[in-house]
Amino acid sequence: MKKKSLKYLILIFLISLSFNIFLSLTASNFSGDSSYYNLRFFDHIKETGKPLVYDDLSYSGRFIIGSPLFHYLFALLSFLPILLKIIPAILLSSITVIAYFISKEITGNSRVSLLVSFLSSFIPIYSLILINQISVYSLVFPLLALMMLCFVKIEDRRFFNLFVVLSFLLPLVHSSSFIFILVLLFYFLLMISENIPVSRGKTEVIVFSFFLILLINMLFFKKALFQYGLNFIYGSVPAALLRDYLQNLNILEIFSYIGVLPLVFGIWGLYIGFKQKKESVLIVSSLILGILFMFLFGMIEINIGLLFLSFGLVLLSSLGLKSLFDYLTKTKLSKFSRFFTFAFVILIILLSFFPTYYLYNHDTNLSDFEWMKENIPYGSVVLAPAEYGHFISYYGRENVADTNYLLAPNANDRLNDIDEIYTTWSYNKAVDLMKNYEVNYIYINEKIKNKYKINDLKYVEDGDCIRRLKETIYSFNC
Amino acid sequence: METVLEDLRKQYTPLIVKPYFIFLISFLVLVISFLLRGFVLSGEEPHFFYRISEFIVSNGIPSYDYLSFGGRFFLYPLGTPILLFILNQLFKVSLTNLIVFIPLILGFLDLILVYLIFKKFKLSRGTLSAICYFLLLSPPLIYISNYLGYSTIPFFLNLLAFYFIVTQKSILRLVSFLIYLTLPFFGFIHVFFGMILLLFYFLKYEKLSKFFPFLAIVFVASVINLKFLTKFGFGAVSYPARDLIFAISGSYGFSIFLIFLFIFGISLIWKNGKYKNNFVYLFILINLLVLYLNFKYIVYANLILVVVAAYGLKNVYKMKWSSLLIKNLTIIILISGVIFSGFSFIHENSDVSPTPQLKNALEFLNDKTNPRDVILSHQMYGVYINSIAKRKNFVDSNSAYAPQSDTRLYTLDKLFYSKSLDFALESFSEFKISYILITPEMKNGLVWSRNNEGLLYLLKNNPDVFKMIYNNEGVEIWRIR
Numbered sequence: 001m002k003k004k005s006l007k008y009l010i011l012i013f014l015i016s017l018s019f020n021i022f023l024s025l026t027a028s029n030f031s032g033d034s035s036y037y038n039l040r041f042f043d044h045i046k047e048t049g050k051p052l053v054y055d056d057l058s059y060s061g062r063f064i065i066g067s068p069l070f071h072y073l074f075a076l077l078s079f080l081p082i083l084l085k086i087i088p089a090i091l092l093s094s095i096t097v098i099a100y101f102i103s104k105e106i107t108g109n110s111r112v113s114l115l116v117s118f119l120s121s122f123i124p125i126y127s128l129i130l131i132n133q134i135s136v137y138s139l140v141f142p143l144l145a146l147m148m149l150c151f152v153k154i155e156d157r158r159f160f161n162l163f164v165v166l167s168f169l170l171p172l173v174h175s176s177s178f179i180f181i182l183v184l185l186f187y188f189l190l191m192i193s194e195n196i197p198v199s200r201g202k203t204e205v206i207v208f209s210f211f212l213i214l215l216i217n218m219l220f221f222k223k224a225l226f227q228y229g230l231n232f233i234y235g236s237v238p239a240a241l242l243r244d245y246l247q248n249l250n251i252l253e254i255f256s257y258i259g260v261l262p263l264v265f266g267i268w269g270l271y272i273g274f275k276q277k278k279e280s281v282l283i284v285s286s287l288i289l290g291i292l293f294m295f296l297f298g299m300i301e302i303n304i305g306l307l308f309l310s311f312g313l314v315l316l317s318s319l320g321l322k323s324l325f326d327y328l329t330k331t332k333l334s335k336f337s338r339f340f341t342f343a344f345v346i347l348i349i350l351l352s353f354f355p356t357y358y359l360y361n362h363d364t365n366l367s368d369f370e371w372m373k374e375n376i377p378y379g380s381v382v383l384a385p386a387e388y389g390h391f392i393s394y395y396g397r398e399n400v401a402d403t404n405y406l407l408a409p410n411a412n413d414r415l416n417d418i419d420e421i422y423t424t425w426s427y428n429k430a431v432d433l434m435k436n437y438e439v440n441y442i443y444i445n446e447k448i449k450n451k452y453k454i455n456d457l458k459y460v461e462d463g464d465c466i467r468r469l470k471e472t473i474y475s476f477n478c
Numbered sequence: 479m480e481t482v483l484e485d486l487r488k489q490y491t492p493l494i495v496k497p498y499f500i501f502l503i504s505f506l507v508l509v510i511s512f513l514l515r516g517f518v519l520s521g522e523e524p525h526f527f528y529r530i531s532e533f534i535v536s537n538g539i540p541s542y543d544y545l546s547f548g549g550r551f552f553l554y555p556l557g558t559p560i561l562l563f564i565l566n567q568l569f570k571v572s573l574t575n576l577i578v579f580i581p582l583i584l585g586f587l588d589l590i591l592v593y594l595i596f597k598k599f600k601l602s603r604g605t606l607s608a609i610c611y612f613l614l615l616s617p618p619l620i621y622i623s624n625y626l627g628y629s630t631i632p633f634f635l636n637l638l639a640f641y642f643i644v645t646q647k648s649i650l651r652l653v654s655f656l657i658y659l660t661l662p663f664f665g666f667i668h669v670f671f672g673m674i675l676l677l678f679y680f681l682k683y684e685k686l687s688k689f690f691p692f693l694a695i696v697f698v699a700s701v702i703n704l705k706f707l708t709k710f711g712f713g714a715v716s717y718p719a720r721d722l723i724f725a726i727s728g729s730y731g732f733s734i735f736l737i738f739l740f741i742f743g744i745s746l747i748w749k750n751g752k753y754k755n756n757f758v759y760l761f762i763l764i765n766l767l768v769l770y771l772n773f774k775y776i777v778y779a780n781l782i783l784v785v786v787a788a789y790g791l792k793n794v795y796k797m798k799w800s801s802l803l804i805k806n807l808t809i810i811i812l813i814s815g816v817i818f819s820g821f822s823f824i825h826e827n828s829d830v831s832p833t834p835q836l837k838n839a840l841e842f843l844n845d846k847t848n849p850r851d852v853i854l855s856h857q858m859y860g861v862y863i864n865s866i867a868k869r870k871n872f873v874d875s876n877s878a879y880a881p882q883s884d885t886r887l888y889t890l891d892k893l894f895y896s897k898s899l900d901f902a903l904e905s906f907s908e909f910k911i912s913y914i915l916i917t918p919e920m921k922n923g924l925v926w927s928r929n930n931e932g933l934l935y936l937l938k939n940n941p942d943v944f945k946m947i948y949n950n951e952g953v954e955i956w957r958i959r
Contacts, residue, residue, distance in 0.1 A: 409927050
């Protein structure tokens, strides 16, 4: 690697890191509800040394399963709380380095790879699920990207060894290691369909990692497999949630999460890549195909899918960019090559950096939940949409539903019933449903009102069971 | 690491392929469940056979079963209960002890027979031991060695008879013929496997003409079963495909890692002989087809699976790998997967069924209810209602040849989830249901997930119609007034 490229790469990494750390440290709270679920998990590990197996506050009591490595690792970090802000930022910024090396492998062009690396630092979807969040995907995302890099460079002994180690680590971190199995399967299929021989070494590591990931997941998710069968993979996404996504599906919104540049150059790159039948391109294409396959069968949450999809498109953008620069060198504009590079950097700032910044939720307001902690008895059941569930349980109150759907009792019915309680006109129906879940309090803020397109609960005045405690909280006593 | 693994392999391979070591391990693995659960009568099928054999001991062979599905024709394979009756009369061993110990003894003998049979085919010691270990760790074999089921005895008889055939001694072949003659009493699938195995054996290793005398067995099987074949059909019961794989269901399906090894095995067979092995492909295909029609055939399909899987492991081992480390790790993972499936199945089946709480409730039903009363519960408790409470069930797991089984299962489903009191009362009256048995498992996902779903709502809100007469640690009995 040239020194100049290395300098630029370090600079890109530092810019990305500064951006992520700035956003994390300037916020008083973590973003995202899952951060609070994880914080509670870490506290439990610190207190008992054991993972949380039964959560009596989630879904008013339910079993929890999952791979333990992420929680143990971050529980250790949580002894110094600032690390919970810094380490995820470093992990996210490491994507720039991985993206550089993969696109270098795809294009062999340092300038293009540096641009792709810069592009990978600001993908708007990061703001929704990674920045200033304690999310398992902070670890899964770079690990999966690193595995892809190792797979591309598997002939190199160092990358081969790293791949073997990562094959053990990834399934220990999260069940989304199944994504990697799908990537490998699609890679295999694409190679066969394109008549490109798969090297012996690659076949071997595919077989090895396939069985290893399968075995480790079976060890950790045995119970979920027995309960859901193969539905386990998509059983974690309730039908009600998928329906909501599909009903509110806004293609423009999805594009804005991925970013204009990765979308345009990525699709162009995909087209070029298939024409060139390049092996490294097929690996990245397999990632995109794998994610689309999971979307199609509802096996993955939309935002998580978009995260991996956008990464795939960013990598493929390298081919689109290279083709653009190659074209420019053939024209009279070739002498303005530096200008075009600079222009692309400006485009990244305009079309990726700013959207990422503005999409980020700068302030997660938890004052209502803090109020609950002070004024509501411990263990009371608070009704709120699933996306507020972890906030409620973090402050010691029971939720009716949260976003941890795997093995959740009746997740689909609960989501439907919560929607019904917020939207119904019928007082009796709402009371019946709330009695079912032994609800004591109802939470309703402006976002919830906007979500359900209501001004308030429509039946509040129809009976004596529901009483307003505060602008956003009702008590239910019947 | 590679050298260490190779050293370990060289050191321990001679030991683990030794027959006495295989048999010792086999016995230890098979006995684990018994040590965890105790040597007690447990499971649906053993309780079913206990009831039928007990009835035969006291009253002879009946023509009508008054208890299952509220009453039905006695169309069960009689081989197992009659054998239990004979052993009971001959050796004066209690039926309970026979039902508890026979699976363990026969399971162990199954493994010895499999070893002896494949030894006759001059397989390498490695492949031979892999077959035995894979079979030992496969959920179907563990199941039939733990519970006296429909296949426990006929599977053993099939292996024994086939072993006598492969010994190629005339006197033993005569004995095997007699054994095969008993198979029709255990059901079609057992005869089918025996005959198809013999047919392929004689075609491949001897002369087809030697198979002809065995056609008499097919004839006997047809005659014995003709009456209810023509009257009631084949009695095939559909089952969810996920039941075929143990990892994604709780049933005694195939180990998922054995399935992958099976695929490697098939690829080896294809590589070695291509179209020369059409016989093998046909044999496998026919067996898969029968498995599709009848889940109980899984015990035989599993035997084929483990044999091909053992070749699969050999294939993986003999393949040229560019990295010895990856090769060794992959083999370790595959073997660990097979071991994990086996022990996971043992763990899942280590509890006594029915639980002491359920047993007490069933005994309560036996004490306090009328013999004509029909008890409504989930179908997995039907056999226990018959055998422990000695009362009629509404439905049970033996739905083949049961009267109106589809209607009853549909009604049961509607009864469980409907909140219509009129419909419930109408159904109770139509099927003469007097009591409802509810277990904690039914309330926690087996049927309901919430306290006031369907029938639970009706029970709670209609005290003038339903009265709870028993409640012990979540097991409830409700009387319909």
